[in-house]
Amino acid sequence: MTQTPAHQQTSAHQHPALTATDPELAALVTAEERLQADTLRLIPSENYVSTAVLEASGTVLQNKYSEGYPGRRYYEGQQNIDQVERLAVARAKALFGTDHANVQPYSGSPANLAVYLAFAEPGDTVMGMALPMGGHLTHGWGVSATGKWFRGVQYAVRQDTGLVDFDAVRELALKERPKLIFCGGTALPRTIDFAAFAEIARESGAVLVADIAHIAGLVAGGAHPSPVPYADVISTTTHKTLRGPRGAMLLAREEHAKAIDKAVFPGLQGGPHNQTTAAIAVALHEAAQPSFRSYAHAVVANAKALAEALLARGFDLVSGGTDNHLVLMDLTSKDVPGKVAAKALDRAGIVVNYNTVPYDPRKPFDPSGVRIGTPSLTSRGLGTEHMAAVADWIDRGVRAAGTGDEDALPKIRGEVAELMTAFPAPGLPTA
Incomplete structure (x- = not known):
């Protein structure tokens, strides 16, 4: 008897009509759900919406x-x-x-x-x-x-x-x-x-x-x-x-x-x-709810804590830190281009985007910087006490990118996934 692949089983459970009509597309949606659940999303323009917003x-x-x-x-x-x-x-x-x-x-x-x-x-x-x-x-x-x-x-x-x-x-x-x-x-x-x-x-x-x-x-x-x-x-x-x-x-x-x-x-x-x-x-x-006000202030507190932890690890930050949700890192002193770092971090389960920095001598599609932010991780419930670990993963990932140490990246990814399991994301399936 032919066994249905696990990803199709999950897709059928979460999206029965979509799976019946277009199993190929349903599988991609399920894969994206899994990716958003398992990775540390640090792109400052991304977030998790609630189940109510999705509905x-x-x-x-x-x-x-x-x-x-x-x-x-x-x-x-x-x-x-x-x-x-x-x-x-x-x-x-x-x-x-x-x-x-x-x-x-x-x-x-x-x-x-x-x-x-x-x-x-x-x-x-x-x-x-x-x-x-x-x-x-x-x-x-x-x-x-x-x-x-x-x-x-x-x-x-x-x-x-x-x-x-x-x-x-x-x-x-x-x-x-x-x-x-x-x-x-x-x-x-x-x-x-x-x-x-x-x-x-x-x-x-x-x-x-x-x-x-x-x-x-x-x-x-x-x-x-x-x-x-x-x-x-x-x-x-x-x-x-x-x-x-x-x-x-x-x-x-x-x-x-x-x-x-x-x-x-x-x-x-x-x-x-x-x-x-x-x-x-x-x-x-x-x-408009009181809980959202707490969330907004936690986003800023997390960003400031993350910035301090990165500074302590020798990273150069544009303007020296942050007042809001966003941190812009200049990797020139690390001798690692932003694009190389971003792609290595992605393989380590840390999703960022490479970005120009002010007065960047490099081209926009191959810039010196990486842009990160705390909205998504705050929506998952991570707090300032977790930002040192996040900074450490970024530090290890950037160093691995600089030395070409590909073996270090799956290890970081495993550690990231373990923490993410403890903080389920809003709006994502739990099984």
């Missing part, structure tokens, strides 16, 4: 088309969909304390593009942090549509401190007079001074856009200052530290509400993804 993402709301906004749709049969979106909007406004919220953007980059459409014309000058300094592609960087359709000018961080030089930012803004100034980014380990950016935007006549995609959960949980009193518009994804589905939101002052809504629809998008809107509503409800 909301897969509901029959998938079947509805809903162009327009609640009460102003171009399709009938929206009685329930309108309530879902209104619920998500109300929760976003309450959680962040903002006048207006749009929960329809498909992801962070389209949300940022909507900001351009609302406030700028093609060819206008826009200003953001340079990508190699920790900024984001959509802040006017050349290879992005935002850098091709608009004239992007970039500010940097100081080479000696890794911190933003606000005198230089002000000088650039007054010289270039941009329509938009973006603050925030994708590899910034320090607190964003929204008040300082707001003063520069006011003085230069620019609209200030706070991109809090990485830190939205920290803001919601009171572990990072809020941009709401300072920024004209706030752009954020709903995953990462906020622990929601892959989506985005735009938050704004009431005076900008119509411009933002028109830019999202009909400016850039058709019907919203209603199943994602529902999952965003669930995530926002979870983020």
